[in-house]
Amino acid sequence: MMPRPATVLGLAAALVLIAGCDDMTKQKKQNPYASRATAPGEVPAGTVAYGEISAPVPPVTMALLERGQTEYHVFCAPCHAETGDGHGMIVQRGFPAPPPLAAERPQFVYDVITNGRGVMYGFAQRIAPEDRWAVVAYVHALQRSQHMMVADLTPEQRVAP
Numbered sequence: 001m002m003p004r005p006a007t008v009l010g011l012a013a014a015l016v017l018i019a020g021c022d023d024m025t026k027q028k029k030q031n032p033y034a035s036r037a038t039a040p041g042e043v044p045a046g047t048v049a050y051g052e053i054s055a056p057v058p059p060v061t062m063a064l065l066e067r068g069q070t071e072y073h074v075f076c077a078p079c080h081a082e083t084g085d086g087h088g089m090i091v092q093r094g095f096p097a098p099p100p101l102a103a104e105r106p107q108f109v110y111d112v113i114t115n116g117r118g119v120m121y122g123f124a125q126r127i128a129p130e131d132r133w134a135v136v137a138y139v140h141a142l143q144r145s146q147h148m149m150v151a152d153l154t155p156e157q158r159v160a161p
Contacts, residue, residue, distance in 0.1 A: 029116065057106070058130065060137050068138030071131050075123055076139075084142050095119075103143050109136045 058064055073082070081088040084101035091097045096119055113132045116122035127135065150158065 029121070058133055058137075064134050064137050065141055067131060068134035068136070068141075071127060071135045072138050072142075075127060076135065079120070083146070084139065101139055101143060106136050106140065109139055 077088055078090045079088045079098050080086055080101060086098045086100045110132055113127060113135060114122055114124045
């Protein structure tokens with residue numbers, strides 16, 4: 001008994017569709033603001049052109065670290081977790097785990113926050129450049145805290161809240 005032509009055609013179509021599926025994590029990203037030719041509208045006066053750093057690297061202060069901690073908890077902790085190990089709540093819900101926050105150069109961390117990397121989208125439109133530097137400072141402090149020993153602290157640091 002020969003199969004019906006419609007059945008064969010349906011199976012062939014299903015095979016073609018299945019063969020075209022992937023996990024979509026290796027797609028190229030395009031930022032529509034990357035150039036004037038692809039920008040969706042006029043750039044408002046006073047904005048920073050894409051790719052430029054509008055804020056110099058600020059000195060690390062307690063206020064900067066606190067601002068960085070706040071921004072990290074809002075934008076980074078859902079995926080990277082409070083400790084930076086890459087097992088945040090989003091990952092526990094089935095999304096791919098980001099790499100643990102390793103000791104990277106500050107400019108690299110800033111660029112990843114700005115432009116994204118892998119499946120992470122960039123936060124250039126969501127986090128101001130000054131706040132990105134605050135997050136970089138907090139991430140650096142978080143990295144250092146993972147390897148700090150109590151014996152390395154001064155007596156004043158041991159009693160500080």
